[in-house]
Amino acid sequence: MFAEKLKNYRTSLHLTQEEFSKRCGISRAIISMLEAGTRPPSKNVLIKLSNFSNQTIEWWIGNEVEKMNEYKPLNALNVLLDYMVDKNMFGPNGEIPEKELKYILKILQAEIKIKKDQKKTQD
Structure with missing residues (x-):
């Protein structure tokens, strides 16, 4: 880890x-x-x-690379959202602060890249 x-x-x-x-x-x-x-x-x-x-x-x-075959879609995003909920980082109506929106977008982009790379290796 x-x-x-x-x-x-x-x-x-x-x-x-x-x-x-x-x-x-x-x-x-x-x-x-x-x-x-x-x-x-x-x-x-x-x-x-x-x-x-x-x-x-x-x-x-290290093992993170080896675990790519075990990768669960949107796992990093789920981890981030769990953390944000635990730390009460959302507004009263679920608003997401601008700083966190940028971080979520970066993670989502990384998730998309991982998914594309997985599809390439499967083809």
Whole structure:
């Protein structure tokens, strides 16, 4: 799992989240969410981790790549929506703040790409 791999890597360097975030150029808040498993890594985060650690992106996402065959449609979107409901991030009538709308759109675009890639490999 990515969250465990990230935390194990950081602690193997004997760095706090703050120190690690400064060295790799990712905010401490994002490092915290990634290690807690409450936020999936973005492409940008994976690139920064890869550059910092001299490891490939594939190494960072490891089993996640192998789990592509087990992929459940819209899983990332469901995880995000569950998180948003748990954190009461919607307005009283279900309104979605602009910041979260952008994040939802990015996840949906990633879901579409995954689906297209799956179709290509099936053909």
